[in-house]
Structures are given as structure tokens and as C-alpha cells.
Amino acid sequence: MVHPDQVKAAISRAIPDAAVEVEDLTGGGDHLQVQVVSGAFAGLNRIKQHQLVYGALQQELASEAIHALALQTSVPA
Amino acid sequence: MDTSTKQRIEALIASSPIVVFMKGSKLMPQCGFSNNVVQILHALGVPFETVDVLADPDIRQGIKEFSNWPTIPQVYVRGDFMGGSDILIEMYNSGELREQLEIALAS
Numbered sequence: 001m002v003h004p005d006q007v008k009a010a011i012s013r014a015i016p017d018a019a020v021e022v023e024d025l026t027g028g029g030d031h032l033q034v035q036v037v038s039g040a041f042a043g044l045n046r047i048k049q050h051q052l053v054y055g056a057l058q059q060e061l062a063s064e065a066i067h068a069l070a071l072q073t074s075v076p077a
Numbered sequence: 078m079d080t081s082t083k084q085r086i087e088a089l090i091a092s093s094p095i096v097v098f099m100k101g102s103k104l105m106p107q108c109g110f111s112n113n114v115v116q117i118l119h120a121l122g123v124p125f126e127t128v129d130v131l132a133d134p135d136i137r138q139g140i141k142e143f144s145n146w147p148t149i150p151q152v153y154v155r156g157d158f159m160g161g162s163d164i165l166i167e168m169y170n171s172g173e174l175r176e177q178l179e180i181a182l183a184s
Contacts, residue, residue: 046164047146054147061147068110069148071163 001029002065007057014056015040019076030067041075049073082139089136090153094182095125098140099150103127110162111150117169123178155181 004022011020011034018038025031034053041049050071060066090096097114101107103125106115118125130137130149141147144158152159154177159165168174 046167047158047160050160050164051145058147068108070110072167 011056033070035072078139082135093126096153097127113162114150
């Protein structure tokens with residue numbers, strides 16, 4: 001399990017301009033819903049947008065500290 | 078990932094126009110995210126094959142490296158990676174998924 005703040009920090013390190021919202025769906029810290037809004041996503045398809053975020057969380061995902069991650073990405077309106 | 082695992086993944090992806098790598102089977106999904114994808118494809122009424130990654134640790138790890146995608150499920154259409162459950166849900170809700178699958182299945 002990870003604290004939502006750790007997830008936010010990891011994403012912000014990788015994507016500095018990102019606005020990140022993390023919701024802990026079960027309170028257990030391993031089923032998370034994450035919304036990321038960033039200009040870095042401009043021109044990228046959804047797969048590449050998600051890969052950027054997954055890249056930032058590589059360690060947490062590989063170790064299964066995060067078991068489930070629902071992800072939404074978008075560019076600033 | 079060793080060469081034989083890579084070849085097996087390539088063969089699986091090529092085995093059907095729509096292939097879902099998931100936890101569990103079409104009839105008994107073992108994870109809510111995998112179930113989402115199965116339900117969406119059922120709702121669209123398209124034919125698809127599934128691969129149960131829980132039954133095969135090499136494929137389970139290999140597909141993550143193959144797609145550069147750390148989570149399961151993963152959906153392949155005509156050999157191209159289309160995304161995981163979040164992307165499929167988004168595309169389903171926007172109508173884009175139906176459109177793209179119709180084109181893929183007609184070709």
C-alpha cells in the first residue's frame with residue numbers, strides 16, 4: 001500500500017506541471033483512482049498519456065504496492 | 078522476457094481480431110477491471126478471445142513488458158495495443174470503441 005500523497009509526489013516529480021487528484025477507493029491504499037491533468041499530454045494519444053503516468057509509478061506498480069489503479073488523463077481545458 | 082514467451086505472445090495476439098489478456102476467463106473474470114472489459118465487449122456484441130494470465134506466469138509478466146503497460150487487462154485489436162480498462166471504458170462511453178471495432182472487424 002502507498003499513501004495517496006506519495007503517489008501525487010511521484011507523479012509530480014515525473015510530470016512537473018501535472019495537477020493530480022488521488023482517491024483511495026477502499027481506504028487500504030492499494031486501490032486508487034487517479035486523475036492527472038497536464039500540458040505534457042498534448043499531442044499524445046491516450047495510451048502514451050497513461051504510459052507517462054505509469055512510468056512515474058513504475059516501482060509501486062511492479063511491487064504491487066498499488067494493486068489497482070484507475071487512471072484518467074487529460075490536457076488542461 | 079525470453080524469446081519463446083515473446084513468440085507465444087505474438088501468436089496469441091495474432092490468433093483473433095480482438096484478444097483480451099485478463100485475469101480469469103470470459104465466463105469467470107477474477108478481477109473487476111477485467112470484468113469491465115468483458116462486459117463492454119459483450120455489450121457491443123463483438124467476437125473476442127481471452128487469455129487468462131493467472132494460468133500462465135510467463136505470459137502475465139511478459140505481456141506487461143511486451144506492451145510497456147504495467148496492468149492487466151490489456152486489449153489487442155488486429156495486432157495493435159488498444160489500452161487497458163480505463164481507456165476501453167472511455168472509448169466505449171464516447172462511441173469511439175464501437176466505431177473502431179466495426180472498422181477493425183470489417184477489414
